[in-house]
Amino acid sequence: MTVTVLAALLVSPSVTLLAPRDGHGYGKKYYASVIAAAEARARGEMLDQGWQPLPGQAVPLAMARLRHSEVELLSASRPFSLYLASGVITGEAPPAAKVKEVAGLLARELGRYPPSFLVASRFKRVLMCTHLREGDVPIPSLPNYERSLLLDVSAPPAFLRRLVHHEVFHFADYADDHQLQRDPEWEKLNDHYFTYGVGGRFMREPGSARLNESLPGFLSHYATAALEEDKAEVFAFVMSAPVAVRRVAARDRIVRAKVAAMKKQVSRLAPEMGAAFWASVEAGQR
Numbered sequence: 001m002t003v004t005v006l007a008a009l010l011v012s013p014s015v016t017l018l019a020p021r022d023g024h025g026y027g028k029k030y031y032a033s034v035i036a037a038a039e040a041r042a043r044g045e046m047l048d049q050g051w052q053p054l055p056g057q058a059v060p061l062a063m064a065r066l067r068h069s070e071v072e073l074l075s076a077s078r079p080f081s082l083y084l085a086s087g088v089i090t091g092e093a094p095p096a097a098k099v100k101e102v103a104g105l106l107a108r109e110l111g112r113y114p115p116s117f118l119v120a121s122r123f124k125r126v127l128m129c130t131h132l133r134e135g136d137v138p139i140p141s142l143p144n145y146e147r148s149l150l151l152d153v154s155a156p157p158a159f160l161r162r163l164v165h166h167e168v169f170h171f172a173d174y175a176d177d178h179q180l181q182r183d184p185e186w187e188k189l190n191d192h193y194f195t196y197g198v199g200g201r202f203m204r205e206p207g208s209a210r211l212n213e214s215l216p217g218f219l220s221h222y223a224t225a226a227l228e229e230d231k232a233e234v235f236a237f238v239m240s241a242p243v244a245v246r247r248v249a250a251r252d253r254i255v256r257a258k259v260a261a262m263k264k265q266v267s268r269l270a271p272e273m274g275a276a277f278w279a280s281v282e283a284g285q286r
Helices: 002-010 026-048 062-070 097-109 113-121 159-175 227-240 242-251 251-269 275-282
Strands: 051-053 072-076 081-084 089-092 124-132 142-145 149-152
Touching: 026 072, 072 097, 081 097, 089 097, 089 149, 089 251, 097 124, 097 159, 113 159, 113 251, 124 142, 149 159, 159 227, 227 242, 227 251, 227 275, 242 275
Parallel strands: 072 124, 124 149
Antiparallel strands: 051 072, 081 089, 089 124, 142 149
């Protein structure tokens, strides 16, 4: 979803360059205060738009785990429209039963990360809805909107499980260097003659995001759509299908190199996501 992701980033608080820097920590405190003010303003606007926090008693385990990671779940209470640079994003209120089900899924999957990773990724909340659309086109999700992930809860659980990790990586990727589309070192891992497509939003064919173990250098056709989608797919499949990825990487040097590069980037952002973390993921212990 290259263009959509970038459009969402345009409406997120961008205050990194506003913080003065000095040797006494004032710049850091000022930066934190600006971020807090922008976050409070964004959350207030969301509540005014009809987004509602989930009742704690409805999903106590989910809320406890997510609170530990400083992630909040909000659910649409009425139809909404968001006006982004790429067009209008619309959605509707989801059924309460589906919200409860997906909240549990989110708690399990997001709870697999060290809390510091989500904090460093500036992943603040999930906005749950249904009938999510970009213009007239249905979309399953939209990351990096006001530090939030817009998520259509009507998708099958198995797809949502992988999708959540894919979208989390977009947050982490942007937090790493404040852009998504350039990574010369990653591009060097591909075959010399390979060129990415024009973005994920232009590759929405059914099945394009399924794991494909016979596609040289990639884990899915969707990964070929854009550099940022390739990186997010590697992360998502390592988190959701580590045994299959290990099988592919054993015979595909490009996939093997991409897995190593992804792990290096993530551990740079959150040191707790180092070798021990990935070993536990691959062993099915996390």
